[in-house]
Amino acid sequence: MKNRELKRILLGCLLFAAFCVLPREASALNVDRSVLPNGLVVLHSENQGLPIVMVTVVINAGQLDEAKEQAGLANLVAELLSEGTESRSSRDISEDIDFIGASLGASASGDCITVTLSVLKKDADKGFELLSDVLRNPAFRQEEIERKRERIKGFLRQREEEPSFLAGRAFIKEIFGEHPYGRLVEGSPDSIDRIKRDDLIKFHSEYFLPNNTILSVAGDLTSEEAHGLIKRYLGGWKKADTPPRLARRVGEQKRKRVVTIDKDLTQANVLLGHPGISRDNPDYYAVSVLNYILGGGGFSSRLMQSVRDRMGLAYDVHSFSASYKEGGAFEIVLQTKNESANTAIGEVLKQVERIRNEQVSDQELSDAKSYLTGSFPRKLDTNRKIADFLASVEFLALGLDYPEKYPQYINSVTKEDVLRVARKYLNAEAYVLVVVADQKKTILKY
Numbered sequence: 001m002k003n004r005e006l007k008r009i010l011l012g013c014l015l016f017a018a019f020c021v022l023p024r025e026a027s028a029l030n031v032d033r034s035v036l037p038n039g040l041v042v043l044h045s046e047n048q049g050l051p052i053v054m055v056t057v058v059i060n061a062g063q064l065d066e067a068k069e070q071a072g073l074a075n076l077v078a079e080l081l082s083e084g085t086e087s088r089s090s091r092d093i094s095e096d097i098d099f100i101g102a103s104l105g106a107s108a109s110g111d112c113i114t115v116t117l118s119v120l121k122k123d124a125d126k127g128f129e130l131l132s133d134v135l136r137n138p139a140f141r142q143e144e145i146e147r148k149r150e151r152i153k154g155f156l157r158q159r160e161e162e163p164s165f166l167a168g169r170a171f172i173k174e175i176f177g178e179h180p181y182g183r184l185v186e187g188s189p190d191s192i193d194r195i196k197r198d199d200l201i202k203f204h205s206e207y208f209l210p211n212n213t214i215l216s217v218a219g220d221l222t223s224e225e226a227h228g229l230i231k232r233y234l235g236g237w238k239k240a241d242t243p244p245r246l247a248r249r250v251g252e253q254k255r256k257r258v259v260t261i262d263k264d265l266t267q268a269n270v271l272l273g274h275p276g277i278s279r280d281n282p283d284y285y286a287v288s289v290l291n292y293i294l295g296g297g298g299f300s301s302r303l304m305q306s307v308r309d310r311m312g313l314a315y316d317v318h319s320f321s322a323s324y325k326e327g328g329a330f331e332i333v334l335q336t337k338n339e340s341a342n343t344a345i346g347e348v349l350k351q352v353e354r355i356r357n358e359q360v361s362d363q364e365l366s367d368a369k370s371y372l373t374g375s376f377p378r379k380l381d382t383n384r385k386i387a388d389f390l391a392s393v394e395f396l397a398l399g400l401d402y403p404e405k406y407p408q409y410i411n412s413v414t415k416e417d418v419l420r421v422a423r424k425y426l427n428a429e430a431y432v433l434v435v436v437a438d439q440k441k442t443i444l445k446y
């Protein structure tokens with residue numbers, strides 16, 4: 001077996017073992033925060049249990065910073081970071097990463113671009129060298145751009161056959177309208193074709209700056225070791241001003257909108273919801289409790305108990321609350337037979353109306369709080385999760401004491417709070433409904 005394959009297996013075993021040795025209590029998390037002279041925010045959490053290091057980098061740039069005509073620009077930049085730098089080809093980077101048994105990846109979202117590194121401690125120097133290179137010096141070679149562009153377009157074409165994809169795309173378009181959140185992160189085949197190499201270079205030069213970046217490190221590095229590596233490879237990164245970001249909040253839902261997509265299916269894919277709340281909304285925690293009780297709590301949720309258990313209309317039905325920097329979405333998702341779609345939708349609306357009109361029970365409130373607070377430590381049970389969590393907490397300005405405060409936020413939610421946010425954010429009359437189904441059999445009444 002090759003040396004690089006042995007290293008990959010070793011890293012995988014260590015990652016699995018890390019779950020068993022990390023502290024289970026959120027309060028046990030020890031974090032140092034510092035800011036380099038160039039503006040780079042550094043978060044560090046040391047854990048000497050295993051010789052592994054996890055790094056998460058968050059660039060404050062995403063869909064919000066691209067024009068509608070160039071939808072997918074942020075994603076394409078992220079996809080191309082590890083596909084060649086000024087001194088390394090795509091193959092060079094891949095071979096260097098494989099040789100040390102590490103992993104390096106990048107992805108884009110509505111709000112930001114995230115780059116992650118996983119590496120053994122003994123190879124941390126090489127890992128940080130590669131990380132710095134892809135962050136600071138991507139080459140955006142034309143042949144790599146074309147290859148990646150075609151791959152993304154092929155991925156989008158393939159997903160056109162997925163009912164859940166069609167429903168989700170139609171839903172966000174109706175919820176967010178012309179706001180960037182209303183588009184796919186990947187863009188569309190037409191918008192991707194409009195992106196030129198100069199656009200990629202410009203986006204990178206404007207947003208990939210240390211004073212626009214958060215770097216989080218978790219694992220077997222002392223503070224001195226971590227800061228030494230960061231200073232060596234990122235200390236010379238030059239800061240500059242970033243373009244101003246236009247603040248655009250998502251509008252309110254004022255009328256019912258129904259979208260039907262006809263497909264030859266035996267199961268109707270149903271998505272019903274409203275615009276949600278931004279992550280900085282003070283009602284975030286009350287909405288979290290509301291969501292758990294209505295449809296986010298698995299088998300104990302009201303929707304599962306009614307639509308699945310009592311009526312037998314769906315194998316799974318759940319609600320989900322997504323919160324971003326400039327807005328969010330609250331959605332209820334289910335699959336049911338075409339012929340029973342109307343009945344299932346009617347029951348969903350009945351449960352929405354019910355939670356808007358009467359207080360939840362003491363037991364429901366207690367169960368929701370117990371689950372949300374009890375499951376929170378699982379967000380911190382591996383070094384990868386810790387690195388991701390710290391970067392997210394910093395990005396959202398939640399404060400390093402957030403692990404201690406989160407249970408307080410949840411436990412302070414009252415039955416009155418749940419009723420208030422249900423009436424404020426849910427509506428059984430004005431909503432977005434998307435149904436992907438055999439419309440001849442569904443005969444939708446909504």
